[in-house]
Amino acid sequence: MTVSLAELTAASARLHNHTDLSDELYDDRIRDLVAYFRHLLSTDALSTFARDDFLLDNFDPSADSVAFLFILRSQIQKAKERTSENLPGDVWPTGKLWIRAVHFLKNFDRVQARYVGQEWRQLVELAGRAAQAASKPLLGARLVRDAMLRLDPSCAVFTSTHLLLVRLCLRARTYACALPVLDRHICYFPALVGRADSKAAQPLLCSEQESSLAFMGDASGLSSKLSSKDYLQYFLCGGMIYMALKQWRKALHFLGIVVSMPIAGSLSMIMVEAYKKWILVGLLEKGKLCPPPSLTSPHAAKMYQSLTRPYITLAQAFERDDVGRLKAEVNAAEHVWSTDNNTGLVAQVMNAFYKHTVIRLGKTFAALTMADLAEQALPWPTTEEDAESIIASLVMSSDLGARLLHSQKRTSSTMLRLSAVSHLPRLSHEMEMQVQLRNEGRSLKTLMSNLEQSNHQLGLSDEYIDNAQKNQLWAGSGEIPASEQVGLDMDEDIMGDLH
């Protein structure tokens, strides 16, 4: 069986001008089209076009996404069969098919793509693989990111593509590239949908959705099957990207997520890795040993304690202002840092120590000589010149708001003038502040709508909680089966927060 180009374009053209169609009709048509193409693909009907390099010129990816994707797919399939390679040369960056794929991923229609989730994901993964194979992860990273944001601007549902993206970015060392995705809060997992209200009337895939959750369910195929490892790795890698960008606070947040994930059974090594980095990043950001987030299970916290000894002793030395011990700890556990790939972070910890010492001094002094400084911060490392150069580098990296003043007399030592609160010019500071406030406010709003959504998904409403509490009271009077007691500790928390 063969099809002609005219047939294909005609079939695809049924989707054009969808603004005139009702949602139901549009939904039907896309489904029909997808079924049609799946049928064609399975019967090998598209093979006639496999070698026609210009066939795709007849389709516009932004209007004929479905047709474009299926034809591209069949062409890639054929190329694979021809070369009997997993990644034929045409797919590699700058190959013929690569250019087509890029063209599609940059321009596809986000509604139509929802119906072909699996094919879409496979294309994205292929592009990622090809970019890596060609040692051009940068190309892949950009492409994957843009495609993700195009499909789902909120990026609130975790998919396997997320993990692909952060890995590509880490490999390409283009850390900033991942930020648009990383900065959006992930709130859901695909598995969450479908189960919750499979019976309830599902909204149409093509209709305007409040939350991306509606079309990113398990069934959509937009994500491969997930396990806990995937999201742990994503957040750990995400944290590492933030570390590379020195956005310590966000890094700390990501690591905290990994550290505090609920566990059933034993810890994952990824979580232990994350906790090690959590300690170091905590020192860098806050200058103290941060306790694991409050959500961490006590069992996990205990395990962390015993598994990360050298890190904890390092942090304690830091907290005690003992520069000698800190140095000794850094040197003593050198092999630990290098096996954990944390040498870079540990090296920064030393700098952070000086920074925090000087900042503390800045609370007491407005200006003092280097000699006085050595006296006040007793365990100051070395000679005055060394201290001066350390401070100079801190000032240059704008970690420290201070000025060094050489005096004219050679004998007297350099004066260090520590500026107060903000050393930025008033106006630019204000502007920056407002931008930040606005950003946080926006993310708060998103989070709140996500919270509502997940409350809806979980069937958590005030009525439910009232009811649950009543049931508990009722159960509390009689004998309670052991298994139900688990549910009993919810009362104070939930009620306390509600009122």
Next chain:
Amino acid sequence: MDTTLPDAFAPPQSSSSAAQGNEVPEDTANVNGAAPFVKVDDPPKFDLESYIANYTGRTRFDRLYLIGTCSTLLSTDALKVAVAEAKSGKDVGRYEKAVRALSEVAPNEPDAKLDLAWVKDTQRRVRAEGDRLELELRGYKNNLIKESIRMGNEELGTHYHQTGDSVSASKAYSRMRDYCTTPNHIASMLFKLINVAVERGEWLSVQSNVHRLRNAQSKPEDQAKNQPKISAALGLAQMHSGSFLEAANSFLLTDPSLGDTYNETITPNDIAVYGGLCALASMDRVELQRRVLENNSFRNFLELEPHIRRAITFFCNSKFRLCLDILDAYRADYLLDLHLQRHVSALYSHIRTKSIEQYLVPFSRVTLESMATVFAPEVVGGEARPTSATSPFVQELIRLIKDGVLDARIDLEKGVLVSNETDLRTEVQQNTLESLRSFNEKAHMRILRTSVLHAGLEVRSHDRKEGPPLAKGLAGRLSRGAGILG
């Protein structure tokens, strides 16, 4: 020296009697080792004779003994009077203690020899008297006459008190409670208990007895009569427990009708000094002006001690050097005071810190030198660089800044103290941003956690994929996630 305790609550020595011997550990615990042994070399401003004439009762000996053991100048005189004082009473333990102290400072004095005959005689008389009173009490008890039993207990208590057995004394007084028939009786019993507790330094029991006195339902005119004593005793107890503001309030409430009625514990002069110092140490300038200087009833007390009044006035007028000078001049006096001795340094350092704080209020920057002339004149004269980081005055400032008392920073280059400018706008913005951020982070963490649980994606040992947990289990695990609602 057999007693190294600075306060006069030193226990009677074991030589006096076995009954008193067993209270020794208890008594030392009261002292708490609060103050090291104090030696006062400077001459005090008061005249010993007239000073001690203000007091009556057992506090005379305690005060004399304290002066005798602490002041190098007055030791012989004070101890001689103390010996005479003890000998006029019935307390053998005290006599022996005084004689021993005297023999250390002035072994050649005729009084430094123990009068063994007197000791023996007194001990015999005390024992006989005690036995007689016990016997009488037993007789009253047999007759079941309440009033007699009460009086018997009272007499016994007074006897024990006079002979220095304060434990037995307070026991005897407490036994009176069941036989008191009028509010007046209760009040007088409680006062006796307070006196014993003050002597023993049991300030908690002073406070509890004061509260019982307050709650006692006596007649309004009796209440009015007792009020000054109650306030004075309460203030004393509060001062000893270190809460100077409360102590100041109590002293300020003391009615001038106190007069000489409470000389066995505290004189109006003491009220003025204690109240004035506590107020200086705990109140700000406005409060001092309003509540101390313009307080008509307390003025009566202050007139007795004009220098305290002057010190407070100087403080209110921001003449801190003069104020501190006055206090320094009287330091020796206060170090020789029974109740003040242990608190002088704390009070003085409070006052000093407050002066520095108040001094800084009008300045946005002030030279260290001018501060030093006010607060550390001796440093300015003595040292080559009075304002270097190592000078004690600057060290003191550093400590105050680190403790968060002073909101300022030291500029060692220009030798000035710069007060921190609080930029409210920036601060509010920072705080808002911070709370937004931390809320977002927490909320995100919890939403994510809920989703993980709901999707059945907890971290498992073998990472098997399982169905979602049952709804029942979910509710329990959600308890943490639900915290975000707040």
